[in-house]
Amino acid sequence: QVQLVESGGGLVQAGGSLRLSCAASVRTFSAYSMGWFRQGPGKEREFVAAINWSGSRTNYADSVKGRFTASRDNAKNTMYLQMNSLKPEDTAVYYCAASFLALGGTVDDYDYWGQGTQVTVSS
Numbered sequence: 001q002v003q004l005v006e007s008g009g010g011l012v013q014a015g016g017s018l019r020l021s022c023a024a025s026v027r028t029f030s031a032y033s034m035g036w037f038r039q040g041p042g043k044e045r046e047f048v049a050a051i052n053w054s055g056s057r058t059n060y061a062d063s064v065k066g067r068f069t070a071s072r073d074n075a076k077n078t079m080y081l082q083m084n085s086l087k088p089e090d091t092a093v094y095y096c097a098a099s100f101l102a103l104g105g106t107v108d109d110y111d112y113w114g115q116g117t118q119v120t121v122s123s
Contacts, residue, residue, distance in 0.1 A: 002026040002098045009094060009117030012086055016121070020081040022114060029077040030054070033102045035110055036070060037079050038092035040105075040120075045095070048093030050103045059103045068120060077110045079104040093118050 003025040012018055033099070036048040049070040051057045058070050067086075072079040079096060094117050097110035104110060 002032065003112035004096050004098060004112060006078075006094060006114045006117040008098050009036075009119045010123065011120045014086060014088050014123050017082070017084045018086065018119060020083065020094055020117060020119070022079040022081075024077045024079070024098065026077065026098075030074040031102065031116055032081045034070075034072060035099065035104060036068075036079075037095045037097060037098045037107065037110075039095070039116075040089075040092040043092075044107040045107055047089070047105045047107075049069055050105060051079065052102050055069065056118050057103060059105060083119070086119075088121045088123045091119060 005023045008020040015017045033052050035050040037045050037047050039045040051070040067084050069082040096114045098112040099110040101109045
């Protein structure tokens, strides 16, 4: 069983930055590929970023490429999402997820989910 807890969300002005964290309670964190998803008001949950077990490979949604960076520290059982140049359309609840499938890009690729953290970007 994997428990995931996101933190770092908040209110930020357009153009600003936030860093989200995802802490995992699991003995073998490095066995999992990890992902970030988001769900805006009235929208489906959508893929944001994925990172493989070692952190050597990443994958991003086109909407965040060049602005968001996923990373992980396996010694701390933690994954991060650095979000720069934030836009109002980035407003959503952000979720982290764990998978045995490398760099999965859909909700169905992930087995474990956190509760989410709210990110609000004001214009």
